[in-house]
Amino acid sequence: MTPSATPAYRRLSVEERRSQLLDAALGLFAHRAPEDVSLDDVAEAAGVSRPLVYRYFPGGKQQLYEAALRSAAEELRQCFDEAREGPLLPRLARALDRYLAFVDEHDTGFGALLQGGSVVETSRTSAIVDGVRRSAAEHIYQHLGITAPGPRLRMTVRMWITAVEAASLIWLDEGKQPPAAELRDWLVEQFVAVLTVTAGRDPQTAELVGTLAGDDRD
Amino acid sequence: MTPSATPAYRRLSVEERRSQLLDAALGLFAHRAPEDVSLDDVAEAAGVSRPLVYRYFPGGKQQLYEAALRSAAEELRQCFDEAREGPLLPRLARALDRYLAFVDEHDTGFGALLQGGSVVETSRTSAIVDGVRRSAAEHIYQHLGITAPGPRLRMTVRMWITAVEAASLIWLDEGKQPPAAELRDWLVEQFVAVLTVTAGRDPQTAELVGTLAGDDRD
Structure with missing residues (x-):
C-alpha cells in the first residue's frame, strides 16, 4: 500500500502532527504487539516521511510506545x-x-x-x-x-x-x-x-x- | 553476615541441591524485586559457593528467576x-x-x-x-x-x-x-x-x- 503523499505536506502544528502520529501508532497497536510496531510502520500508516516520525520520537520505539500509552x-x-x-x-x-x-x-x-x-x-x-x-x-x-x-x-x-x-x-x-x-x-x-x-x-x-x-x- | 561453611559441604542429591537453591532464591524474592537478586546473593543465602550456584543456573539470573517462578x-x-x-x-x-x-x-x-x-x-x-x-x-x-x-x-x-x-x-x-x-x-x-x-x-x-x-x- 503506497500512502498518498498529500498528508505529509499538509501544514500541521506541532501538536496536530504529534497527535496524528500517535493516532496512527494506536491504530497499529490495535492489531499488533507494541514490539512489532516500528517507527517506519507509523510513518507509512500516517503517510508521512520517516525522518519526520524520527524527529517527533527521537527516543525511538520506546518513546513512541510511551507517548501512545499516555495518549x-x-x-x-x-x-x-x-x-x-x-x-x-x-x-x-x-x-x-x-x-x-x-x-x-x-x-x-x-x-x-x-x-x-x-x-x-x-x-x-x-x-x-x-x-x-x-x-x-x-x-x-x-x-x-x-x-x-x-x-x-x-x-x-x-x-x-x-x-x-x-x-x-x-x-x-x-x-x-x-x-x-x-x-x-x-x-x-x-x-x-x-x-x-x-x-x-x-x-x-x-x-x-x-x-x-x-x-x-x- | 558470613554464612556457615557447613551446608556447602553437606552431600545433597542434585534435586535436593536445586531445591535448596530455589528455596533460598524464593526467600530473597520475598523481600526484593527479582532484578535485585543476584546469583551471588543466592549463594550467600544458601551458604554455598558461588560456582556451585552458577553450575546449577548457567543461564544466570533469568534462568534462576524462571526456575523459582516455576517452583x-x-x-x-x-x-x-x-x-x-x-x-x-x-x-x-x-x-x-x-x-x-x-x-x-x-x-x-x-x-x-x-x-x-x-x-x-x-x-x-x-x-x-x-x-x-x-x-x-x-x-x-x-x-x-x-x-x-x-x-x-x-x-x-x-x-x-x-x-x-x-x-x-x-x-x-x-x-x-x-x-x-x-x-x-x-x-x-x-x-x-x-x-x-x-x-x-x-x-x-x-x-x-x-x-x-x-x-x-x-
Whole structure:
C-alpha cells in the first residue's frame, strides 16, 4: 500500500502532527504487539516521511510506545468523565459504555497496553496504567460522594476495577461476546453485588448500598 | 553476615541441591524485586559457593528467576488441591487459606511473581503465571462438578480469580489487613455473589447456585 503523499505536506502544528502520529501508532497497536510496531510502520500508516516520525520520537520505539500509552490513558480517563447528576448506577453504566467502546476500538492494542508482558514494558509504563486504574477508582468515590474511602471499600472498588479489566480482555478473546450492552449491565450488577457483600462487613459501604437502593426506587 | 561453611559441604542429591537453591532464591524474592537478586546473593543465602550456584543456573539470573517462578507456581497449584468431598464453600475456604498463607509467606516476591513489570519479565514467565490462573479455574470447575463451563460461567470464574489476585496484592500493600481469615470469608462471599449475579443471565450458573444453596442447608 503506497500512502498518498498529500498528508505529509499538509501544514500541521506541532501538536496536530504529534497527535496524528500517535493516532496512527494506536491504530497499529490495535492489531499488533507494541514490539512489532516500528517507527517506519507509523510513518507509512500516517503517510508521512520517516525522518519526520524520527524527529517527533527521537527516543525511538520506546518513546513512541510511551507517548501512545499516555495518549490512550488520557482517552480512557475521559471515558470516566460523567456528570454528577441523576441516579448512580446509570452513570456507571454510561461510563462503562464509553470504556467498552474504547476497548472495542483499540482491540489487541488494549490488551498490550494493559497487560504489559511486552518487551517495552518498564516501570514507567506500569505507572501510566496504574494511574488509569487509580483515576477510575477516584471517579467512583467522587460519584459515590465519598471523600475518605475506608480500606474495605477501597479494596472492593479496586477488586471490581481489576475484574472489569479481566472481563474486557476475556471479552476481546471471546470475539466480543456477550454483546457490549449485556456485558455492561452484568458488570454494573457485579458492582452492586460485591458492594453488598462488603456492606455486611463495613458500615461505610453499608450506608452506600442503602443510597444505591434508594436511587433505584426513584 | 558470613554464612556457615557447613551446608556447602553437606552431600545433597542434585534435586535436593536445586531445591535448596530455589528455596533460598524464593526467600530473597520475598523481600526484593527479582532484578535485585543476584546469583551471588543466592549463594550467600544458601551458604554455598558461588560456582556451585552458577553450575546449577548457567543461564544466570533469568534462568534462576524462571526456575523459582516455576517452583512457586507448583507450590501454588498444590494450594488448590482439595479433596472433592463435603460442602463446596468450605472446600473453597480451605484452598483460599492455603493460598493466603502462600501470599503471606512470599510477600513482596508474590507481587513480583504475579505482576510482571520486572525487567526479567518475558512471554515465558507470563505463560507460567497464566498457567497457575488456568489451574485455579480448572480446580474450581472440577469441584463444581462442571466439565464444560459455558462462556458466562468461565468469565465469572476468571474475573473472580483476578479479583482474588488483586485482593492479595492490596492485602500485602495494606500490611496484611484485614486478617487472613476475614479476607478468606469475604472472598468466598464475593464468589457466591458474583455467581448469583451471573445466574440471572445463564442457566448453567443458575443450576450451580442452586447446588451451593442446597449445600448450605446441609
